[in-house]
Amino acid sequence: MLLGIVLVALNLRIAIAAVSPILDIVRRDVAFDDTLAGLLGAAPLVSFAVFGSLAPLVARRWGLEPTLVAAMLLSGAGEVARSTTEAPAAFIAWSVVALGGMGMGNVLLPPLVKRYFPDRIGAVTAAYSMTMAFSTTTPPLLSVPLARAFGWRVSVGSWSALAVVAVLPWCVVLARRAAARRRGLDADRRPRASSVPAARAGGGAGRAWRSPLAWGLAVTFGMNSLNTYALFAWLPQILTDAGLAVEAGGRWVGLLAILGLPLSFAGPLLAARMRNPWPLVALLAACYVSGYLGLALSPVPGTAVWIVLLGLAQGVFPVVLALINLRTRTAEGATALSGFVQGVGYAVAVPGPVLVGVVHEATGSWTPALAVLLVTVGVLAVASTVACRPAVLEDTWAPRPAR
Structure with missing residues (x-):
């Protein structure tokens, strides 16, 4: 399979x-x-x-x-x-x-x-x-x-x-x-998920939205998606406005995408070996912070360094995908958690690219827009402390009320 x-x-x-x-x-x-x-x-x-x-x-x-x-x-x-x-x-x-x-x-x-x-x-x-x-x-x-x-x-x-x-x-x-x-x-x-007895499923009749773990993962996922889509939408213009040619901006975005490959492989493997992978997520969040500060303070002389850091930061995505399974006991729980995390996470990310554009247009500078993204990285870092705790969803969600 x-x-x-x-x-x-x-x-x-x-x-x-x-x-x-x-x-x-x-x-x-x-x-x-x-x-x-x-x-x-x-x-x-x-x-x-x-x-x-x-x-x-x-x-x-x-x-x-x-x-x-x-x-x-x-x-x-x-x-x-x-x-x-x-x-x-x-x-x-x-x-x-x-x-x-x-x-x-x-x-x-x-x-x-x-x-x-x-x-x-x-x-x-x-x-x-x-x-x-x-x-x-x-x-x-x-x-x-x-x-x-x-x-x-x-x-x-x-x-x-x-x-x-x-x-x-x-x-x-x-x-x-x-x-x-x-x-x-x-x-x-x-066994099919529906065939797992409720007692063994550890609260299979619960609701993911009642779980702090689910919310931690959803916010972490959402903040990362917001940053990823904002970068792909605006990075070429940020670099062009800093003095690079249009073609160069496109090439740097291509590199940003390629840099996601190694962490896509290594991230889940590392997360699976760690009881609490928050240090890994914190390191990736630090890559976001360093990359944004670099783009704000010295976008052209250090372009390669900032793009590499921002590309590595995308490793948060595969780590969260691994945690969806590592923090559930059953396929039923994984289905509920995956739907909640990705549904809420992508919804949270929707306004991100638009917000960055609005802030830039209102201020005439990319520095305030990058500051907004830095705030979202801070939210990611805090939410991930809950997301990475060694807990299991089926033990943290509340049961549905009896009918």
Whole structure:
């Protein structure tokens, strides 16, 4: 099942990464105005928040694997549909569909790791989070050549093939499970989350939002996502306003994305070996602080140093993904925690890029905008003290009131 998890992870950022480099080409053909382009820019975070929150509800009814298959098919259908549309509003709507499937996949992968690899959480989380980072950096390298050779519609729609490939291993799992049921057997010998007795689930009837641990993880995740998306949105302009060429700003953003790869692999492995990984998160938060101070005080002479620090700081993301499983006892708990953390976290991150832009426009300087980001890093550091405590969700959430 490792192949199935990695293939799904490969799909979870494509709807964003494959379109950004060719957005100007798309805008000329589909006649986007600036308002619609802004809506498209906000669509990933909003879609991840909304559909991520819905994923646990659907999974509770359908099961993890069927919900994942549906999510990937939804994503692929959205990719194909938006590549054929002529209307800008329809392009955004189908983009939301594609992003929604990916948002559900974001939430479902941690509990699937918990179910199939409970004794290798760090290693498997490292594998799939690194794949997600790879899927962020690779499509931009291919989208422009594809668009030049075959047109933007082929460039956008062709990525749907990966969604189809990603569902194949899970279809095999479901087919084997159905055949086993017909024979009265359990094919994979693994308990379904719904079959775990409530007593063993450690409060399986609880609500994640009642848990301080869940809130700590959600705020940590949200503050990190806010910083990540704000950086990708504004770093090129920050560097351009500091005197660098436009092309150089783009290259530094590319480096920022690439630097996420090593920590995507190392972060979960380190977190799994530490009883309380707060020192690791604090170190990554310090990288954010140093990078922002550097951009504010000396953006050009030390550009390489600041970008490296900010790239390493993105390691908070895979650490939180690992903690979703390390801080739960069951796949049921991991599903609830993953949906809560990512749903709340992405919702918290939505206003981040806009807020940075508003502060810059109001003050005419990037220093106050960077100060806002420094405050969010402080919130991240405080919230992570709760998120990293050696506790288990099922022991911290309150039971639902009796009906």
